[in-house]
Amino acid sequence: MIGRVLDGLSRYLEHTRVLWRASPGWSTLALALTVLEAAVRTLMMVGIGQFIGSVPASVQAGAGSEAAARTWRWFLMLAVLLLIGPVLQSSLSTVTARCSSAYLVYVLGLVTEVGVHPRGIGHLDTPGSSARIRAVVDATRDWSFVAGAGATWSIIGPRLAGLGAIAVLLSWRWWVPLVVAASFLLVSHVFMSWISLAFDKLLETTGDDRRRASYLRSLLTRTESSKEVRLFGLTDWLADAYRATWLEAMTPLWRARRGGLGPVLLACLAMALTVGCSFALIGIDVAAGTVSLAGAITMAQAILRLQNFGVLGDAGTALARSTSLLRALAGVRQELGLPAIKPAAPAGSDNSTAATGAAEVRLDGVSFGYPSRQTRAVNNLELHIPAGQSIAIVGVNGAGKSTLIKLLCGLYAPDQGAVRVDGADPAVDDAARCRVAVIFQDFVRYHLPLRDNVVLGASSGDHAVLRQALTDAGGLALTERLSWETVLSAEYDGGTDLSGGEWQRVALARALAAVARGAGVLVLDEPTAALDVRAESALFERFLEVTRGVTTILVSHRLSSVRQADRIVVLADPAEDEHGVVEDGSHDELMRLGGRYADLFALQARRFTQDDEATIR
Template sequence: MSWINLAFDKLLQTNGDDRLRATYLRSLLTGAESAKEIRQFGLADWLSEMYRSTWLTATTRLWRARRNGLGPVVLTCLVMAPTIGGAFVLIGIDVAAGTLTLAGAVTMAQAVLRLQSFGVLGDAGTALARSTSVLGALVSLRLELGLPAIEPSRLKVPRATPSKSGEPAEVQFDRVSFRYPSRDTYAVNELSLRIPAGQSIAFVGVNGAGKSTLVKLLCGLYAPDEGEIRVDRADPAVDEAARRRVAVIFQDFVRYHLPLRDNIVLGAGDTDHALVERALTDAGGTALLERRGLSWDTVLSSEYDGGTDLSGGQWQRVALARALAAVAGGAGVLVLDEPTAALDVRAEAALFERFLEVTRGVTTILVSHRLSSVRHADRIVVLADPSGNERGIVEDGSHEELMRLGGRYAEMFSLQARRFAPVAR
């Protein structure tokens, strides 16, 4: 029994990382947490193929290991088969001679059948072998046909070809209203807004003003109840090419347990290393590669052999690089939906300034509750407060213009500034 347990443990170790990765990929495809990014970046087909090939690799290795250790297993079966058969013959003789009752015979037979616990017949590994043997045969057939082996980490991310690839996009909101099914009030109410191609704009407002809802509508995750949204005159809710023109970093962006390279490539749909390297540089993440033991092929999770974890700030650099790679890959609108909420005020402001600098000329939308972080945007839009029966946009202008206006933005900015002012002693 001990030998069997050791053999089974060895089999599990043979393909541990591959099985773990396959399970993780399946959770990405079926989990709600990653659904937004999978739809936005068009990753469903790529992840499905990656899951299939990773699971196939894992089960093939397992079956090969089982086959290599089949000799001792067969020997064990050959020893046990006549032993169990002989025991049943003796039970039959005793029953025929009247020395053993029928009830006793049943009890003895059950005891004999329990002997299989000392072998591999009927264990969980046998069931696994049956399910993986077919996959092993398919792999052999693929090799016999001369088809190339699949390398999951090098699969190209499938993307719809966006229109006007590489050019900044124009965004139009025309009397857009949206209400969540579970709520009585509108999250966005009769909002009209035009964002010219190449302009940087910030959405600000009180909690519940609909900032993140607007981003989800722009991404095509929801369709407006009323009005229209257009990206290059196409509706992102129904037009996949228009949806691919929008790259976004959500507040709850996904930290993929994939190599560093793949974490960035996901946004671009291109494996060009120069593009990936430039995106990481522009995101201020080159220091990542200076860490001991971290390379482009390092899996960003310590659950894997040779993998490593990143800090929250480092993950934000990777997520920013992913979005910048998407722009290089054809996205025309870049959205930051409070992805830096975990950073302190100064770190967030520095990251946003760098972001605006490296994305100059790209249509950019910033969402943050910290007004000091978005003050350098070309334009700041103050959204109405739906709870106060307001509609659309309250104020619209540059930081300087809105401060001179002395309205709601100036009040909110001054209130936040006082919170971080040095205390006189």
């Protein structure tokens, strides 16, 4: 019990610290207005009791009597309070909206840091941490979290009004308000603990299954999957799978909720008994003549006002959701080495002059393995790429080509060895990372204007640079039917989508535009898969021509395209218990060698020759 109380207090303190850090000025003003509103509520409670209690005496004494004047004074006070109350409530609503906005911006900033502050992406790939991050992100979209910040003042105000009710009742029987308030607090604590447990369970144990259920449901409703769902008759099967997965996900939560209902019901019973006994005592005192009518009305209101120490409906639920989210977010951030509930310190500014021109790349004894795999993706790799050289990296599936590129970008840090770009480590040096521009096979199709898809937020928006980049990528024809401000998504008014080949040309233009911003290494990680062999070969040839003098790395399964590179590196086949680079040289040198590259090239050439012969026949 004590542990739960301390845990609840720590959650509220955590929430309060975040609220203060997000908006100290507005929070102070909101607190002042909340105190004033609580005072007005207390005065209203006393005024109503005194006004009603004075009416019989004023009626009996008649107009113009002192008793009538007293009734009028109470009436005027109530009228003033009735005017002040709405003004305070409107002002408080405006101020709490500002507090809530600042709170949401602050918390969402903490969530964003979880994704982008750690330099690599390993935490986004690891199943355990990625599931916890996704659960936190999903929780921020829930209405109760959004309402949680504003709920703070919806709870503090009634609680302060409850303190006013205790002050009124202390002059009657001092122990009665304390016992009644304690019973309401007990109900509130037990209920909020039950709600917090439910939210914690929701965040901690059902994330993967809920996400899988949501995915299955989306297959039934998304445009992308609608054709195959109908063509293959998957509707009933997906509906049954969704239902089963959702039930499996929610059963532990429902079980936990049922298990916590007993204490809630017992606390409610205790609260009902204390309130009933309190009203009985008021009746006894009125019958004995020790309490006046005005006093009885005031005390009855005060006892009812003590329910402000109890459960406060949606406000309490929303606050519980916010505190559970903060607790989960703090845990994730601490796992990643970030401060629990405050932004990380900004990185020190780098006053060094940005490097330009081609960059040298070196990998010395690099090994790396994914946590979810038993074997290493890259094992003891040695590779040196002089500045300005064009190199192609080839190998069978699973040889580690894409992993090598991610290591070069600093998205992962090697388990062993060192990765250097112009002598600096891209995993820790932002300047080195900015020297590398990559177009991945699964590049992002941004729902942004054509201009932004090419420059990606860079300050350099020179039209000549944009046009040249798109020209070199073979995509200038796009400007004949689109403006630079056309959003590349059909989901927006005036927007349009592109074909696969057009998107790849836009992505290539993005890489070429990066050269103007100082990129010294350009990497194409199989981004031309949607192009046919001839188109890819022509595009690579053009790419190598326009990037001459820049270090370029081409990754492709089509050896007929990469043959144009100055140098070709063949990575080891993990199935052959090899590691590192097994062949290194120009296309002609490797063909004369008659090794693995020559075999792979001959195999692919034979397949294309057979396809051409079949087409002719």
